[in-house]
Amino acid sequence: YYDVTPQGNFEGKNILHRPLPDEAVAGRLGIDVATLRATIERAKTKLYAHRAKRVPPLTDTKVLAAWNGLTISAFARGAFVLDVPRYRERAIRAGRFLLDRMYAGGRLMRSFKDGAAKQAGFLNDYVFVAEAFLDLYEVTFEPAWLTKAIALQDVLEAHFRDAKGGGWFLTSDEHESLLFREKPAYDGAIPSGNAAIVLNLLRLYEFTTEDRYRQRAEETLGFLSGMLEQSPTSLPRALCGLDFLLDRAKEIVLVEPAGGGDLEPFLAQLRSRFLPNRILVAVREGKPLEALAATVPLVAGKIAQEGQVTAYVCEAGRCELPTTDPAIFVRQLEAQKKKSSSPSGQ
Template identity: 45%
Template sequence: MSSLADHYQQLPGTEGVPTPPLEEFERLRQRRGYSYRPRTRHLLPEGWARYTNRLFLETSPYLLQHAHNPVNWFPWGDEAFELARQLDRPVLVSIGYATCHWCHVMEEQSFEDETIAEFLNRYFIAIKVDREERPDVDTVYMTAVHAMGLQGGWPLNVFVAPDRKPFYGGTYFPPSDYPGGLGFLSLLQRIRESFVAAPDRVSRAGAQLTDAIRAMLAPTEGEDTWQEVSLDQAVRLYRDRFDDRNGGLVGAPKFPSSLPLRLVLRQYLRGGDSHLRTMAELTMNRMAAGGIYDQAGGGFHRYATDTAWLVPHFEKMLYDNALLAVTYLEGFQATGRREFAQVAREILQYLQRDMQAPEGAFYSATDADSLNPEGHREEGVFFTWTPDELTEALGEERGKLVAFCYGVTRGGNFEGRSILHRDRSVAELAAELQRSESELALTLADCRELLYRARARRPLPLRDEKLLASWNGLAVSAFARGGLVLGSPDLVGVAASAAEFMLQNMMQNGRLRHSYQEGMAKGEGFLDDYAFLIAGLIDLFEASGKVRWLERSLELCTSALEQFEDQELGGFFMTGPYHEQLISREKPAYDGVIPSGNSVMVMNLLRLNTLTGDERLLEHAGGALSAFAAQLTKSPAALSEMLLAVDYQQQTASEVVIVAPAGRPEAAEPFLAGLRRVFLPNRVLVVLCEGEELRQAARLIPLLQGKQAEGDRAVAYLCENRSCRRPTSDPEEFYRQLTGTG
């Protein structure tokens, strides 16, 4: 039987460089047990890859995509940098992720080019990094590019010295020279010349950039205090840049995270400003009706390239959808609009149907690209439609209906095809079609399901099947909160399955691991991994009433404090004592498309303090808020998620306790039904039955002392600062207490 070693050809330009371990390649190929289908244009007649590099030994889908480039790639590690030192060569650190469109383009254009590969192999050491596996490495070198005054993005290509200090970088480089710019091969030649001819200049550039990185990754210092932080100041910035026509912020591209809707809703709750509610409602409506939302399958694409949320970048990320599910749940509670609850329900259905691994946790992302009918990779072809395809999937009458309602035309709105979207609400469409709104909604729901099934027969986009602890923590929160708000025990069960998987398979020696692939947990957990999972476990405790989730969240919180807290200045570092020490240690201070670990960790500490009464947790939270006080005052939009924690602390958090009779958890349901109708973001919730679970919880939650049911009726307690209003067994009275009307 033919083996990989039988077909191995030396990578071009690698004379004098240690060769890859072919025997290990073959053992791994056989262990993986898949039909060998290399992703490369360099194929031998037998279907084997002409080239194989060390990335074949990795488990990251992104690194494996480059395993058959003619480039002599190394994974990040000491071996590559030691070889660079011995050979006195510059190092190319190329960073991306598996579902990155422009990463695919650069791979096909440059890293599959044998001429470029030969030059790169002969004069450089080339390292590939999956940014989702090594966010610490990505942050350091992305900051270097920003320090050069350049726009960041992926692929990220940075040139560094053997001491790991960067001296030049950028993002996507085309293979050949173009008007106004160098192609990748010309750039490599220039970098090589500079490294050889002017080593002192390269060294100075590296030292200067390293100093800049360290300064940029530290929080802004000042005399401000977090108690003086104004949410109104932050929201005013969003008001001034609000897009009154399309929602979100003016301009393009449009990211859902650019307008922090949860912050806007809290400020609306504080002051009752109707314009803030309008901002949130318009944005959520327009996003859900636009092409950025997958109208056939549910879930959101990563961002829109236009101002009207119509044309998305077609990647779908776990973190986006988990965060947006929570946003729409809060939007439903704040406005009472049931369509927002439906969007949240559809997002969670998408995640469960398309992104959940058999073990219970969730995969990371799906690609923007897929194969078109001619067999070529093309962005968006999986998600777009023609009128004929609608007719084939739905029949002529329904095909015309969907084309009318979702804007599918012969000319299309994206490269000759159409992205499904709605320019009008279902009510407006029903009036125009002279149908009842309920009938049209049911018909369109049936059609969307048929389109989803028809689409599933197309070549699927690549799915990155890494399981990341941080992003799964966000998913646990989304499903737990969804189960609570939508009254669905099944959704809570999904959250519990994902949490159970992580605690069983991604904990080693009492520490959380960062990722899980091919049956193995990998990498030390980062701050985000701990913070997001702790938040998910708190949400799961509130939704399920199972004390074990609260216990595990407290254990992980203790571990996070020990590993990541800055004992001197407050706040939390991204890495801990078990991580590799890079040229700079980040203290995350920016809430972008993913909240920073510091923002989420502060909120965790505040919530756990409210539950347990442990004042030490409040002190840690105060220390972190003080560390970022200057930034919260001067640039509040940079830490919009931390402002949620500021809001929590500036308001008095409510403590909601519902005690049901032993063995009758359903007795709490009428009280929960009222709670679902109220937007009460700054609160903790404890729902338990009398008996052992209540006694066990009371050891952690002093507030539970003396709380009990009333015969066969549940009793609700609404408290603040451990002082409770009159307990009630009347759900309507409880609702009036929650809304301040009774």
């Protein structure tokens, strides 16, 4: 059942694993599957008791902001694309943990263990958590996530940016004094902060229309340009940002009537299409829209026509005719997509 042999199944040792399904093992032993499984359950109890006598391996129980940021993004994007509510809830819960336990006084901490947050955040912590909050906004449409992403980028601007040489330092100017402040410029097991921040900046530019974000993105790509020319595959996340910059990013706004409406017919169409270079905003008419317009000017003046959810597909702030019909919405997305993929659209 576990492929245990006298000679061992790996370098003279036995590593327990299941190479065959229960039905095949039961057939070889001449017993029914129920009997096999009952026997294995009894054996597991004895096996666990014996293994408990060993010194257990050390476990790493700290919570890292950067890794949680990556995980939140994965859950948030998975929730949107696959329409799995539990992924959305996990992303929200982890995001709230970071805000409640690892963010204070406008600063993000790097790790959390034994009930306490420790060590000032590094570049990757701020960048990945800001990205996570942008992703959370686009799956919850709660403006607080967008506001926090902007706040994290403000800290990066004030304390991590290399104004003279371009790019972003690994540590802030509030960290202890170092002989040399590194600026990571290659993607490894996880993306580098300098590569990942490009897409954050461009998304913030599309949301806010503040040109400083676009300028910083272009500055960062300039800093990375040598590596991108010599070894572009070492910076795949930066290439995603470059693609966003060269494309005509889609700005999609869904406006609900004041009494509420069903966004799902429009969201379902977005889920079924690969549109990486876009931002997505959904807001209800009235005070919520007026409040959001202070941060996302694109929504100003937009209405829910005829008391129905209304979609606006835009590029550079210029929108197609608003529509309440998901079929027309799809045609507008496809038309915009064709324009952005044509030579004249670059």
